[in-house]
Amino acid sequence: MAKVRGAIVVDIEKCKGCGLCVVACPSKVIDLAKEVNGKGYNYAYMSNPEACIGCANCAIVCPDTVISVYKVKTEANA
Amino acid sequence: MDIKDIIKEENLVYSKTKVLTDNVMHYCPGCTHGVVHKILAEVIDELNIQEKTIGVTPVGCAVLAYNYLHIDWQEAAHGRAPAVATAINRLYPEKYVFTYQGDGDLASIGAAEIIHACNRGEKMLVIFINNGIYGMTGGQMAPTTLEGMPTSTSPYGRDVKMTGQPLKITELIAQLPGTCYVTRQAAHTPAAVRKLKKAITKAFDNTGKKKGTSFIEVVSTCNSGWKLSPVKSNEWMVEHMFPYYPLGDMKDE
Numbered sequence: 133m134a135k136v137r138g139a140i141v142v143d144i145e146k147c148k149g150c151g152l153c154v155v156a157c158p159s160k161v162i163d164l165a166k167e168v169n170g171k172g173y174n175y176a177y178m179s180n181p182e183a184c185i186g187c188a189n190c191a192i193v194c195p196d197t198v199i200s201v202y203k204v205k206t207e208a209n210a
Numbered sequence: 211m212d213i214k215d216i217i218k219e220e221n222l223v224y225s226k227t228k229v230l231t232d233n234v235m236h237y238c239p240g241c242t243h244g245v246v247h248k249i250l251a252e253v254i255d256e257l258n259i260q261e262k263t264i265g266v267t268p269v270g271c272a273v274l275a276y277n278y279l280h281i282d283w284q285e286a287a288h289g290r291a292p293a294v295a296t297a298i299n300r301l302y303p304e305k306y307v308f309t310y311q312g313d314g315d316l317a318s319i320g321a322a323e324i325i326h327a328c329n330r331g332e333k334m335l336v337i338f339i340n341n342g343i344y345g346m347t348g349g350q351m352a353p354t355t356l357e358g359m360p361t362s363t364s365p366y367g368r369d370v371k372m373t374g375q376p377l378k379i380t381e382l383i384a385q386l387p388g389t390c391y392v393t394r395q396a397a398h399t400p401a402a403v404r405k406l407k408k409a410i411t412k413a414f415d416n417t418g419k420k421k422g423t424s425f426i427e428v429v430s431t432c433n434s435g436w437k438l439s440p441v442k443s444n445e446w447m448v449e450h451m452f453p454y455y456p457l458g459d460m461k462d463e
Contacts, residue, residue: 138223139216150240150440156400173239181213188224189400195244196235201224202216 134205138186142176143198149173153190153199159183162190227255233277240440242430243271245397246339246406247278250310253410254281259418263306264298266291268320270312271346272339289320292327295334306417308335313354314344317379321353324383331388331422335413338380338425341432342451349435353377356454361435376454380427384460390422392461396429396452398444421463429455 140162147169153176154162163179176199178184186203229251237243254260263281267273269288276283286294291309299307316324316338324336343361344350351361351368354376358367368376384392391413395406406428413424429451431443438446 137211137216139213141217146234148239152240152440152444155441155444178213186223191224192400192403193245193397195237195239195241195248197226197230197244197248199224200222200226202218202221203223204211204216204221206211 134207136185136203136205138184138201138203139181140178140184140190141200141202143200144169144175144177145171146196146198147173147175148196149175150195151176152193152195156189156193158187158189159185227251229255229260229280231278231280235278236274237271238434240431240433240443241271242341242397242428243275243339245403246310246337246428246430247275249397249403249407249410250308250337251279253407253414254279257411257414259306259414262304263308264302266295266298266307266309268309268311268315270315270344272310272312273346275310289315289318290323291315291320292323292332292334292336296327296330296332299332299334303333303420306335306414307333308337308414308417310337311339312345313338313340313342313352313379314347314350317353317377321379324379325386328383328423328425329386329388331390333417333420333422335410335417335424336426337410338427339430340427340455341430341435342376343432343435345432345435349432354379356450359450378455380425380455380460383425388422389425389461390416390463391424391426391459393425393459394427394429394455394457396447396457398431398447402457427455429457 164174188201191199350363396402433443
């Protein structure tokens, strides 16, 4: 059975750290970083990248459209 | 599989649409305006009407919306966006005209304009952002503020004996014969955003077919004005705003 793997890329300097993506993620991939960006916001990042399924829910609710989503289908044993 | 193997051009499934500009939005973190701008841009891109769309911006936080979407815009005086949109619509009937207004703009000072524009059935789309507060000017009470809701001009909560009940303007608009599609949506979860996108697509379709006025209310948050975090504001909205402003289509002809 094919397994779906995903990944997100956050535009760190544009992220305002609102945290809406954190609650929108169904597989609890995203968290807010302890570090801050140039404006002093705790930006979003993938704290658990293995679990990402590339559903794009985080990107859809992001008010500042800073998230790009990538998705691949792989074989289960790959 | 390594993350670097996933992050490749051919695996991209979602990114910023080209209708949105690269400017950083001035909205507060977690503001619903950003989501609605993004969905508008995506619908305009998908329908391929970027060259034919003219937006009318309100007075309020969205006054600078023209910085964020690569389309033609016109700024209107406070509440007068439907009147300006009427003129644009009559001069350029082949264009897709929409107004983007908040509750202080549309439901208060612009109540006359919106009711008459909808009654005339002007062939346009109205996007109405309802967060129950005047966001830009410092969180004053709006006509749509809920009963008992504290704002900077009603610090002990809205007193309905003195100021009347919160105005359900979308229900009023739905009774007017000029409107063809009246709906109330939200943008707090991925599912709600997808529904909102469908509603905006349908509304632009109605505008293209010259059916009448399409009116989309988006129940929104104002986390700065409500003095809550973005996530808590969404929870507050679900708990308090949705019972008074229930989501769903009111009219679809």
